[in-house]
Amino acid sequence: MELTKFIGVAAFGVIVARWAADAVLAWLNRREVQDHAGAVPMAYRDTMDPPTYRRSVEYTLALSRFGRWSDAWEVLVVLVLLFSGVLPASFGAVRGLLGAGAWADAAWIFGVGVAVSLASLPFEAWAQFRLEQRFGFNTTTVATWCLDRVKGFLLALVLGYPLMVFILRLVDWMGPRWWLWAWAVFLGFQLLLLVLAPIVILPLFNKLTPLPDGELRTRLLQLGQRAGFNARTILVMDGSRRSRHSNAFFTGFGRFRKIVLFDTLIAQLSPVELEAVLAHEMGHYKLGHIPKRLAGSALMTLAGFWVIAWLLGRPEFASAFGFAPGSGLAPTLLLFGLLSGSVSFWLSPLLNHWSRVHEFEADAFAARNMASREPLQGALRKLCEKNLSNLTPHPLYSAWHYSHPTLLEREAALARVPV
Numbered sequence: 001m002e003l004t005k006f007i008g009v010a011a012f013g014v015i016v017a018r019w020a021a022d023a024v025l026a027w028l029n030r031r032e033v034q035d036h037a038g039a040v041p042m043a044y045r046d047t048m049d050p051p052t053y054r055r056s057v058e059y060t061l062a063l064s065r066f067g068r069w070s071d072a073w074e075v076l077v078v079l080v081l082l083f084s085g086v087l088p089a090s091f092g093a094v095r096g097l098l099g100a101g102a103w104a105d106a107a108w109i110f111g112v113g114v115a116v117s118l119a120s121l122p123f124e125a126w127a128q129f130r131l132e133q134r135f136g137f138n139t140t141t142v143a144t145w146c147l148d149r150v151k152g153f154l155l156a157l158v159l160g161y162p163l164m165v166f167i168l169r170l171v172d173w174m175g176p177r178w179w180l181w182a183w184a185v186f187l188g189f190q191l192l193l194l195v196l197a198p199i200v201i202l203p204l205f206n207k208l209t210p211l212p213d214g215e216l217r218t219r220l221l222q223l224g225q226r227a228g229f230n231a232r233t234i235l236v237m238d239g240s241r242r243s244r245h246s247n248a249f250f251t252g253f254g255r256f257r258k259i260v261l262f263d264t265l266i267a268q269l270s271p272v273e274l275e276a277v278l279a280h281e282m283g284h285y286k287l288g289h290i291p292k293r294l295a296g297s298a299l300m301t302l303a304g305f306w307v308i309a310w311l312l313g314r315p316e317f318a319s320a321f322g323f324a325p326g327s328g329l330a331p332t333l334l335l336f337g338l339l340s341g342s343v344s345f346w347l348s349p350l351l352n353h354w355s356r357v358h359e360f361e362a363d364a365f366a367a368r369n370m371a372s373r374e375p376l377q378g379a380l381r382k383l384c385e386k387n388l389s390n391l392t393p394h395p396l397y398s399a400w401h402y403s404h405p406t407l408l409e410r411e412a413a414l415a416r417v418p419v
């Protein structure tokens with residue numbers, strides 16, 4: 001077989017293998033959920049009442065059925081892009097229109113990205129206004145939803161487009177070691193985003209207000225002092241404008257760090273349970289999980305840029321998808337972007353395992369810090385109930401896809417923490 005033909009077949013195989021493996025995992029998961037659907041599992045009798053449990057089963061199955069369609073659609077879109085000839089044709093058209101150069105090439109990549117997002121819009125809308133609506137989670141209006149998409153597009157245009165141009169230029173400026181420079185630029189950009197996120201990006205979408213004085217604020221500030229974490233700002237985010245799902249997170253780093261609580265979380269948990277959730281978040285911070293994760297992702301992007309440079313040195317790769325020799329970095333970069341998800345999928349059990357280890361550590365930190373396991377346990381149970389979490393995922397499915405351990409695993413680990 002010709003090398004270019006082999007590359008095409010291999011790419012097709014990688015995409016279909018990922019899709020098939022995911023479909024099998026989802027099928028195993030649905031079967032596991034249906035097997036347990038009859039009655040609330042013994043371990044969860046205190047957590048969920050039978051009607052809520054039935055709804056969580058229905059919600060899990062509805063999400064999974066939806067995922068089957070949306071995933072198949074995404075695969076179809078990628079296959080059409082890769083094998084219909086539309087990519088080299090549009091690349092030629094954009095270069096014809098704007099001339100060969102980094103601005104034109106970046107515009108082409110950006111345009112393909114926009115087309116891929118547009119193709120998934122109907123599914124996103126369905127998920128929000130049908131699926132989430134049916135289970136009482138949706139609180140978004142069509143106007144807010146549309147405006148969110150427009151803002152997202154403008155953000156990508158303002159931040160992503162110049163970055164792309166810069167990276168495309170580096171090949172000419174830096175010679176064979178360009179990919180190391182590109183990696184450094186990309187890393188700097190990510191750090192900048194970490195700083196900008198809470199100050200500029202988050203307020204574009206949400207209203208953030210300081211947590212008002214009261215029992216909760218006093219508790220949380222005391223917790224911060226006890227944990228040696230000088231929490232300057234605790235902000236409340238109006239998550240309820242979009243969804244009834246709840247969350248809490250840290251954003252920014254160093255001087256810029258902020259604690260953000262969803263208003264939905266404040267409504268669902270008692271002050272002591274919120275304190276436990278926050279102690280867990282501080283655990284992530286104090287145990288160095290954030291720099292560790294940053295370093296991990298930096299290594300992954302370094303590997304990614306190395307692969308892109310390696311592929312760029314092999315003209316057969318881009319020509320396997322119809323690009324003329326000497327098309328430059330843009331086609332290789334885009335092809336890598338379309339294919340890399342199907343390859344990195346096989347790393348997700350490893351990465352999610354790492355993430356789950358951090359979750360266990362943060363849980364233990366919270367329990368030790370509060371000298372009690374009960375507040376965190378109560379919070380976790382309530383969050384499972386309010387979010388209609390799947391209580392009985394298939395072990396292989398959760399190992400693959402869950403960045404957080406299941407409730408049962410977390411409670412079992414908590415029980416072993418000396419407090």
Ligand SMILES: [Zn+2]
Pocket residue numbers: 280281284358359362
């Ligand atoms: Zn966590």
